[in-house]
Amino acid sequence: xxxxxxxxxxxxxxxxxxxxxxxxxxxxxxxxxxxxxxxxxxxxxxxxxxxxxxxxxxxxxxxxxxxxxxxxxxxxxxxxxxxxxxxxxxxxxxxxxxxxxxxxxxxxxxxxxxxxxxxxxxxxxxxxxxxxxx
Numbered sequence: 001x002x003x004x005x006x007x008x009x010x011x012x013x014x015x016x017x018x019x020x021x022x023x024x025x026x027x028x029x030x031x032x033x034x035x036x037x038x039x040x041x042x043x044x045x046x047x048x049x050x051x052x053x054x055x056x057x058x059x060x061x062x063x064x065x066x067x068x069x070x071x072x073x074x075x076x077x078x079x080x081x082x083x084x085x086x087x088x089x090x091x092x093x094x095x096x097x098x099x100x101x102x103x104x105x106x107x108x109x110x111x112x113x114x115x116x117x118x119x120x121x122x123x124x125x126x127x128x129x130x131x132x133x134x
Contacts, residue, residue: 003079004062011060018049022057027080031095032066032073064122068095085122089129098125 004023005015013019025041026033039050054074057063062080066073068088073095075081085098103123111118 007060007062013056013060018045018053019056021045022050022053023062023076026057026063026074026076029075031097032068032075032086034071034073038074066095068093085124087125087127089132090126091128091132094129098123 001015001020001023004019008015008019021042021044022038025038035050035054038054039047042050045053054063058065058074061077063074064077066075066086077083082099083104085100085103087096087098088094107121107123108118
């Protein structure tokens with residue numbers, strides 16, 4: 001929570017109850033989560049505060065958008081959670097993290113060989129999980 005407090009303070013924002021609660025929900029979920037789910041899980045804040053907090057966190061790059069079909073899901077970015085990618089089952093919509101140093105090395109080299117300054121990247125694999133194949 002100290003990192004969040006510092007980041008907000010550096011940008012001229014306070015750590016309000018709503019921001020703290022939304023952050024805690026995002027920090028305790030294993031996978032990306034929708035704004036509606038955050039609203040359901042929040043006990044002390046209204047839906048408008050959830051949406052405003054999500055917008056602020058997105059603008060400040062505290063969270064990132066993970067598009068899953070028509071739904072928008074969010075998860076914390078670094079320094080709160082390590083950089084990773086996702087694999088999505090198109091049938092059950094299960095989203096699984098991919099942590100791969102080989103993939104990161106490939107992306108870095110790809111940008112470098114094209115004399116491209118890499119700022120950010122997203123990589124997602126879509127397919128059908130083993131459970132849904134049966």
